[in-house]
Amino acid sequence: MNLRFTDWIWHVKGSLALAPGQSSDEAFDRLDPLFREPGTSHKRTGDTLTFRKKDQAAQDKMSIFTDGILQIERGVSGLVLRYHLTSRALLLCFLAPLLFLGFAQLTVAIGILDKPTAEELAKEKKKEEEEEKKIAARPLNPIDKFLGAPAPDKPKKDKGKDKKKKGEEEDHGPSPMPAYVFAGIFAALYIGGRILEDRLVKSLFRKRLLDS
Amino acid sequence: MRVLGMNGTRVGKRLIGTQAPVTVGWENIPRVEGGPVKQFVFTWFQPTMLFALLAFWYYAPNSIAKASTAIMIGIGFRAFLLALEWVNPRFDSWRLTWKELATDLFYVGLGYTLLRVVDEYIGDGAMVEAVQGSFDWDKFAWFMGLPLLLQAFLISFIFDFGQYWMHRGMHNWHPLWLTHAPHHYITQLNINKGAVGNPIELFLIGLGIGGFFDFLPRAALLAGTLGLAVGTYQHINVRFNSPRWWRFVFNTTEHHSVHHSQDFEASRSNYSGTWIIIDRMFGTCVDGEAELLGMEGGRRMSIRETMVYPFAEGWKTLKERFGRQEAVPAE
Numbered sequence: 001m002n003l004r005f006t007d008w009i010w011h012v013k014g015s016l017a018l019a020p021g022q023s024s025d026e027a028f029d030r031l032d033p034l035f036r037e038p039g040t041s042h043k044r045t046g047d048t049l050t051f052r053k054k055d056q057a058a059q060d061k062m063s064i065f066t067d068g069i070l071q072i073e074r075g076v077s078g079l080v081l082r083y084h085l086t087s088r089a090l091l092l093c094f095l096a097p098l099l100f101l102g103f104a105q106l107t108v109a110i111g112i113l114d115k116p117t118a119e120e121l122a123k124e125k126k127k128e129e130e131e132e133k134k135i136a137a138r139p140l141n142p143i144d145k146f147l148g149a150p151a152p153d154k155p156k157k158d159k160g161k162d163k164k165k166k167g168e169e170e171d172h173g174p175s176p177m178p179a180y181v182f183a184g185i186f187a188a189l190y191i192g193g194r195i196l197e198d199r200l201v202k203s204l205f206r207k208r209l210l211d212s
Numbered sequence: 213m214r215v216l217g218m219n220g221t222r223v224g225k226r227l228i229g230t231q232a233p234v235t236v237g238w239e240n241i242p243r244v245e246g247g248p249v250k251q252f253v254f255t256w257f258q259p260t261m262l263f264a265l266l267a268f269w270y271y272a273p274n275s276i277a278k279a280s281t282a283i284m285i286g287i288g289f290r291a292f293l294l295a296l297e298w299v300n301p302r303f304d305s306w307r308l309t310w311k312e313l314a315t316d317l318f319y320v321g322l323g324y325t326l327l328r329v330v331d332e333y334i335g336d337g338a339m340v341e342a343v344q345g346s347f348d349w350d351k352f353a354w355f356m357g358l359p360l361l362l363q364a365f366l367i368s369f370i371f372d373f374g375q376y377w378m379h380r381g382m383h384n385w386h387p388l389w390l391t392h393a394p395h396h397y398i399t400q401l402n403i404n405k406g407a408v409g410n411p412i413e414l415f416l417i418g419l420g421i422g423g424f425f426d427f428l429p430r431a432a433l434l435a436g437t438l439g440l441a442v443g444t445y446q447h448i449n450v451r452f453n454s455p456r457w458w459r460f461v462f463n464t465t466e467h468h469s470v471h472h473s474q475d476f477e478a479s480r481s482n483y484s485g486t487w488i489i490i491d492r493m494f495g496t497c498v499d500g501e502a503e504l505l506g507m508e509g510g511r512r513m514s515i516r517e518t519m520v521y522p523f524a525e526g527w528k529t530l531k532e533r534f535g536r537q538e539a540v541p542a543e
Contacts (some may be wrong), residue, residue: 038511055511056311058399064311089311092515096318103325110329143359149430153274174329182321189317193310 010091011084012065012198016205018079024072027081030208031070034062047072061204064089064197081205093193096186104179111174220477223498228481232474236500241466244300244453254300255453261289262441269434270360282433286440294403297449302465303503306400306449316404318515323407327414356431364434369487371435376490378417379483386529390522391416396479397513398447399506401469405447410522443486459499463488466501473502474510 018027024047035042035051037060042051049070056063068085116124140151220230221237228234235241244254265285269277297308355363382392395409407414445452446468454464467482481498484490491497504510513521 055514057510058309058312058512059305059307063309089314093314096321100321100325103329107325107329138353138356141357141359147270149270149360150273150277152430174332178321178324178328182317182325185317185321186314189310189314193314196310 009094009194010087012087012090012201013082013084014198014202015075015080015082016202016209017075017077018072018081019210020078022079022209024079027072027079027209028070031205034204034208037062062201064193065201081209083201083205085201087197090190090194090197093186093190096190097183100179100183100186104176104183107174107176107179111176221500224495226477226498228470228478228498228500229473229475229502231476232478232502232504234470234473234475234478234498234500234502236498238456238459238499241501242451244451246300250300251453254451255455257296258441258445258452258454258458262438265437265441266361266434269430269437277430277433279433282436282440285437289440290403290444293444293448293450297402300451301449302451303400303449305503306402308402308449312400312402313404315515316402316408319407319409320404322411323414327411330415360431360434363431364438367431367435368438369490372485372487373490375417376484376494379485380496382413382416383480383483387526388416390525390529393507393525394513394518394521396472397507397511397518398472399510399512401447401449401465401472401505403444403448406444408518410518412522439486446485459488460492461489462486467491467497467499469502469505470498470500472505474504474506475502478502 018024028044028049031049035049037053038057039055040051040053040060042049050068051070052067053060053062053065056065062085064087065085066088068083070081070083073080073082138152139145140149145151218230218233220227221234222228223236228236244251272281294308301307355366358366379392382388391410391413395413398405398408442462445465446463448465450465452465454462454466458464459466463482463484463486467488470478471482473479478498478500481496482488482491483496488497506512517524
């Protein structure tokens with residue numbers, strides 16, 4: 001498979017012009033503190049810096065990245081920093097919606113396989129009705145009555161419609177809805193993160209390189 | 213006389229903060245900074261929300277007083293608190309990043325999906341059904357005749373009492389600790405951090421949460437709202453001026469940050485979820501605050517390691533024991 005068309009999912013690339021007169025050594029010196037975070041190892045050879053991160057600290061400014069290469073090249077108008085970073089966090093976030101869609105399918109499948117029989121349903125309904133009767137038979141504590149808390153509903157009143165609706169929901173077992181919602185949440189998180197982290201790392205490098 | 217610093221602070225018979233900084237004593241904990249409006253809001257927010265939510269569940273008509281409403285309120289409340297983290301963070305070093313948010317939401321997502329299904333079959337769902345099937349609820353008639361708020365208090369307190377001992381057990385018995393340890397690798401407190409941990413632990417903690425009192429929703433919903441309007445503040449990066457009575461009775465971010473401290477002795481305190489008064493009863497309460505959290509000097513544990521930790525560490529422990537026994541006859 002040609003990764004060229006898909007690697008943008010978890011690869012963040014970019015370039016920044018160095019300040020006029022700044023040497024590559026100077027530039028890497030300025031970036032150096034970023035690679036002294038816990039769990040980070042890095043190597044500098046000439047105009048190239050490679051790094052690798054594991055168990056990144058939560059407040060590590062480059063916590064989403066797993067490894068990367070930073071190179072300083074001669075551009076049209078002076079030296080340019082080119083970086084190519086990879087992020088397992090972005091890749092996993094991109095895949096997370098698939099996982100949650102899988103959970104949704106699993107939930108649906110269990111609902112079909114474990115459909116309660118008519119007998120079980122009738123038993124459950126009977127139990128429910130009994131419980132409801134017990135609740136309704138129990139008067140509210142006088143204190144609660146005085147303070148105006150609503151009393152529990154009496155059973156058998158306009159129950160037919162309600163019951164049917166409730167029964168229908170229960171028949172299908174646990175709902176796959178939350179799994180769909182989380183698939184959506186992670187899709188949104190991915191898009192937000194891919195844009196945000198791209199910008200953050202660029203501004204982080206720029207600040208380090210250009211701030212006096 | 214309190215001695216601050218890495219010499220630790222004596223609390224009862226224990227020395228707190230010898231390995232990592234822990235602030236002990238309310239008088240040493242910073243208060244909300246800013247203008248009068250901000251001070252007012254972050255002083256009165258917690259009690260106001262608690263009483264508003266209690267009033268809501270007390271008076272809501274039956275058609276609204278349902279578990280689904282509670283779930284929606286819970287989500288809305290947490291979303292709002294997430295926004296408060298931006299407005300008034302307790303520590304800058306606990307700021308939510310994209311990666312922290314995404315990671316936390318992954319665990320939250322597991323709780324709402326996979327764990328829910330598993331629970332239904334082998335967890336509290338199944339247990340509740342078994343108990344309800346073999347229990348004579350009429351014996352509890354006296355309980356349901358009590359005033360609603362008293363019922364709610366008792367449900368919440370008794371449940372938290374069980375959680376206290378389960379949690380304390382997790383910190384004292386190795387097999388249980390293996391399931392709970394990953395949660396202690398969190399290095400900052402944010403609104404969804406309560407969900408972070410190995411699913412086995414969430415499953416164990418979930419035991420008993422279920423619908424024992426499903427048939428009397430109002431008292432159960434009131435009890436649930438106590439957990440929401442108090443327990444939620446265990447993991448949050450917001451500074452509040454919690455009232456004195458609040459922090460005497462209820463668990464707070466301060467208490468729970470001590471529990472998550474990198475200091476071993478400090479982490480063996482404040483086990484309760486909602487009622488810190490249970491810790492006071494059993495002498496495990498430490499009133500204070502910590503900023504440096506986690507294990508192994510604050511190493512952040514990846515999702516993968518969190519998932520396999522109890523098994524990997526359990527296997528390691530077994531092998532060590534087995535290895536030692538094997539070594540004996542060789543001597």
